[in-house]
Amino acid sequence: MQKDESAKIPSTERKPGFGRRGASDTGAFDNENISFDIAILPGDGIGPEVIDAALVLLKMLERRWSKVRLAFHEHDVGAAAYLRHGDPLPAEAFAACRQADAVLLGAMGLPSIRWPDGRELSPQLDLRERLDLYAGLRPIRLYHAQDTPLKRYGPGEIDLVIVRENCEGLFSSRLVKPDPGSGEVIDVMRITRRGAERVCRAAFELARRRRKRCTLVDKANVLPSMVFFRSVFDDVAREYPDVEASRVYVDAMALYLVQKPDAFDVVVTENMFGDILSDLAAGLVGGMGMAPSADIGDGCALFQPSHGTAPDIAGKGIANPVATILSAAMMLEWLGHPELSDGAASIRRAVETALADPSLRTPDTGGRLSTQQMTEKIMEHL
Numbered sequence: 001m002q003k004d005e006s007a008k009i010p011s012t013e014r015k016p017g018f019g020r021r022g023a024s025d026t027g028a029f030d031n032e033n034i035s036f037d038i039a040i041l042p043g044d045g046i047g048p049e050v051i052d053a054a055l056v057l058l059k060m061l062e063r064r065w066s067k068v069r070l071a072f073h074e075h076d077v078g079a080a081a082y083l084r085h086g087d088p089l090p091a092e093a094f095a096a097c098r099q100a101d102a103v104l105l106g107a108m109g110l111p112s113i114r115w116p117d118g119r120e121l122s123p124q125l126d127l128r129e130r131l132d133l134y135a136g137l138r139p140i141r142l143y144h145a146q147d148t149p150l151k152r153y154g155p156g157e158i159d160l161v162i163v164r165e166n167c168e169g170l171f172s173s174r175l176v177k178p179d180p181g182s183g184e185v186i187d188v189m190r191i192t193r194r195g196a197e198r199v200c201r202a203a204f205e206l207a208r209r210r211r212k213r214c215t216l217v218d219k220a221n222v223l224p225s226m227v228f229f230r231s232v233f234d235d236v237a238r239e240y241p242d243v244e245a246s247r248v249y250v251d252a253m254a255l256y257l258v259q260k261p262d263a264f265d266v267v268v269t270e271n272m273f274g275d276i277l278s279d280l281a282a283g284l285v286g287g288m289g290m291a292p293s294a295d296i297g298d299g300c301a302l303f304q305p306s307h308g309t310a311p312d313i314a315g316k317g318i319a320n321p322v323a324t325i326l327s328a329a330m331m332l333e334w335l336g337h338p339e340l341s342d343g344a345a346s347i348r349r350a351v352e353t354a355l356a357d358p359s360l361r362t363p364d365t366g367g368r369l370s371t372q373q374m375t376e377k378i379m380e381h382l
Contacts, residue, residue, distance in 0.1 A: 009135065009206045009296060010333040010344075035069045036335055039100035041093070043078040045309025046319035047106025053321035053375040054104065054328040057347060060379060065339040073100070078108035079121055079309075089123035097127060098300070102331050105304035106324065110311055117177070124304070125174070128166045133295035133302055134195065135202040136164035137330070138278040140261075140285055143355035147286035147365060153262065155356070158284055160264045161210070163203040164274025166295055168195040171271045189225045191270070196232040202296070203268035204240040213265035215246045217253045217273055229270065250277070257281055282306055289320025289364045292327035294334065303331040313363075317370045320362040325378060326351060350381035 040055070042048035055072065062070055075093035082088040088108065097103045109121045127133070142148055142158035150158075172190035200216070207214040216233045218226040230247060237245035248256065250273045256263065257277065261284055269277065282291035288307035295302045305323030313319060329347035332340040354360050354377045361367025362374050369377070 008334060008336065009202050009209075010137065010294060010330045011206075011209050033067050033069075034337065035071050036101040036337075036340075037071050037073065037099070038331075039093075039097045039103045040072050040074040041077045041097070041103060041105040041108070042074065043106040043108040043309065044080055044110050045107055045311045045314040046307075047078070047108065047309055049106075049314070049317065049319045049371050050305060050321045050324035051104065051106040053371055054324045056375055057325055057379060057382065058328055058332075058343075060382060061343045061346065065343070068337050068339045077123055079110040079113040082113060082121055088121045089126050094127070094130065097302070098131060102335060103127070103302040104328060104331060105302055107305065107307060107309040110309055112311075124302075125171065127302060128295050131297055131300050131302070132167060133297040133300065134165060134167045135199055135296040136162075136166040136274060137206075137294040137296060138162040138164060138274070138281070138306060139292055139326070139330075140278075140281040142285045143290070143352060144358050146358040147290065147355075148284055150258070150261070150284060155352075158261045160261065160281070161206060161266050162274055162278050162281060163199060163206065163266060163268040164278065165195060165199040165269070165271050167271075168192060169271030169273075189223065189270075191225045191229050193228075193232055196229050197236060200233045200236040200268055201239075203266050204236060204243050204245075207243045207266040208240060211265040212242060213244045213246070214240070215248055215253075215264055215267045217248050217250050217267055217269035217277065219250050219273075220247070221249060226270070233268070253277060254280060257284065278306060286365045287320075289323050289362065292323045292325075292330055294327065294330045296334070301331070301334050303327040303334075317372065318363050319371050320364050321371050321375050322351060322355070322362075322378075325375070346382055347378075350378045353381040354378045 040051060042051045058070060075096050077093050078088055081090060108123050114120055139161045142153055143155055145154045168190045170187055170189050173188040178185040204214050216230060218230050220226040220230045257280055282288050291306035293304055293306045305327055307323060325347060329344040333344040360369060360377050362369050
C-alpha cells in the first residue's frame with residue numbers, strides 16, 4: 001500500500017470508521033481486492049503470547065472479509081535480538097516497519113538486559129522517534145464495576161483517551177551522554193511549536209469525534225516550557241469552537257483522575273506526564289492488561305498493549321491478552337478499509353460482551369483463565 005501523508009486518528013470506540021484514509025473516504029479503495037502488510041514484532045517476555053492471541057482473532061476475522069487480506073511478517077526485535085545481534089532494533093526490522101502499512105508490537109525489553117551505561121533497552125522509543133509517531137493514544141475504558149478500585153462507577157462510565165506527545169518533552173535528551181566528571185546530570189524539557197501544535201490538533205480531532213471535550217495537562221504555573229505548550233494549545237483550540245477546551249495542572253490531574261475520571265474525554269499532554277498518567281488511568285479500569293495503545297504519525301502507526309514484558313509470568317500462559325486484542329482493533333480501524341473498520345467494531349463488541357461476565361478474567365484482574373481461555377471467550381462473541 002502507498003502511504004497516506006496525513007495523520008489519521010482512530011475513533012477509539014466512540015464513532016467507528018475514522019481511520020488511516022479518513023472518516024468516510026471509503027471510495028479510496030475503489031472496491032478492489034487489497035492486501036495490507038502488517039509488521040509483527042512479538043518482542044520479549046509475554047509479548048509473543050499476547051501477539052499470538054491477537055493474531056488468532058485477526059485470522060478468524062479475515063476469513064469473513066471478501067475484499068481485504070492481511071499479510072503478516074514477523075521480525076526479531078527486543079532484548080533477545082540484542083543478545084543475538086547486538087542491536088534490539090536491527091536495521092532489517094526497522095526498514096520493514098517503515099515500509100509496512102502498520103506495525104503490531106507485543107512488548108520489548110527485559111530489566112536484566114541493559115546497555116553498558118545501565119539504561120534498559122527501549123527500542124519502542126526508538127521506533128516512535130525514528131518513525132515520528134508523535135501522537136500516543138491511550139484509551140481508558142471500564143468494562144465492569146469489579147475491575148475498578150473506585151466506587152460508584154459501572155461499565156462505560158470511565159471512558160477517556162490520553163493523547164501523549166511522543167517525540168519531545170522530557171524524553172528528548174534521553175540519548176545525550178552526561179559528563180561523568182561534572183557532578184550533575186541535566187535532562188532537557190524540549191517543546192517546539194510544531195510538536196505541540198500537531199499533537200494538540202490530533203487531540204482536538206479525536207475529541208470532535210467523541211464527546212467534544214479536550215483537556216490540556218501541563219505545569220504552566222511553574223515551567224516556561226509548559227507556558228509555551230499552553231499557548232500553542234490555546235491557538236489550536238480556537239480552530240475548534242465546537243470542542244470545549246480546558247486546562248489542568250498535572251498534579252491536580254493525578255487527583256482528578258481518582259476523584260472524577262468520568263469528567264474527562266480527551267486529555268492531551270507532554271511525553272513524561274503522559275507516560276505517568278497513562279499508567280495511573282489504566283489502574284482505574286483493571287490494570288495494564290486492559291489498556292491498549294497506538295502511536296500514530298503521518299501515514300505510519302504502531303499498535304501495542306500498554307503493558308511491558310512481565311518476565312515474572314512469561315511462559316506461564318496466564319498473560320492478559322485483552323490490551324493487545326484491543327490494540328489490534330485500533331490497527332484495523334486506522335487502516336481505514338470498511339471491512340477492517342467493521343472488524344474493529346466486532347472485536348470491541350466481543351471484548352465488551354465477554355468482560356460483562358466478571359468471572360471471565362485472567363489472574364492479573366483476579367480471575368483464573370489462561371491467555372488461551374480468555375482469547376477463546378472473546379472469540380465466542382465475534
